[in-house]
Amino acid sequence: MLRHTALFLGYELRFLLRNPIWPVFGILQPVMYLIFFAPLLGSTTPSGSMADVLAMFTPGSMMMIALFGSLFAGFGLINETRNGVLERLAVSPAWPPAIILGRVAKDMLVLVLQAILVMGVAMLMGLRIGVIAFVVMLGLMAMTGLFAASLSYGLALALRDENGMSQIVQFFAMPLTLIAGLFLPVSLGPEWLQTAAKFNPLYYGVEAGRALFRDDLSNSTIPTAFGLLGALAVITLIWSMRSLRKMAG
Secondary structure (H helix, E strand, O other): OHHHHHHHHHHHHHHHHHHOHHHHHHHHHHHHHHHHHHHHHHHHHHOOHHHHHHHHHHHHHHHHHHHHHHHOHHHHHHHHOOHHHHHHOOOOOOOOHHHHHHHHHHHHHHHHHHHHHHHHHHHOEEEEEOHHHHHHHHHHHHHHHHHHHHHHHHHHHOOOOHHHHHHHHHHHHHEEEEHOOOOOHHHHOHHHHHHHHOHHHHHHHHHHHHHHOOOOOOOOHHHHHHHHHHHHHHEEEEEEEEHHHHOOO
């Protein structure tokens, strides 16, 4: 099991190294938001300092990477399904779930590296974060990426059509990000928006990230975020692996 997963992970990483442009572009938008948008938010924090603004804004930028970077991971799987590559892999002697697990592991690794780079830029701008909070935030990013990537692969195997998948992803991604309070805390909005946000698992990830960046490690949103996103990750991962097994007959 582990050997086959490692083999597929190595294959995916080698393919990524031959075409690294998408992971690079994946961090450009959050970095530009940090540089050009975050300085405008001084009035949204009590002190108005850049450090407090970054502690509020950076977690949302990182969740943007986790969501959008991973939700579109399944499009490559549709192309491989159409070309017959995935079917040949699925009926090979390799352990079938390793095909999905290797891809998901690659997505999580890339996501963590992107998160480190974004936090590095934020630190250069004045962000201060403890080592424990830094590591826990990376774990939260990986968990979010696992959920989003597994969901993307499950949708790709179920739909097998780029147009249909694109419409579904775009339809749900935008309201999820807005209700999660990625750019501004939901607490600044009306009461109905705050109520709606509590039904969005991404909201808890953003709030947990902000608690970590405030060095509030005992905040209840942190275990809640890990619990919700972890459960969703397990459900979507099992779904995507069963979909692949079904395709292999």
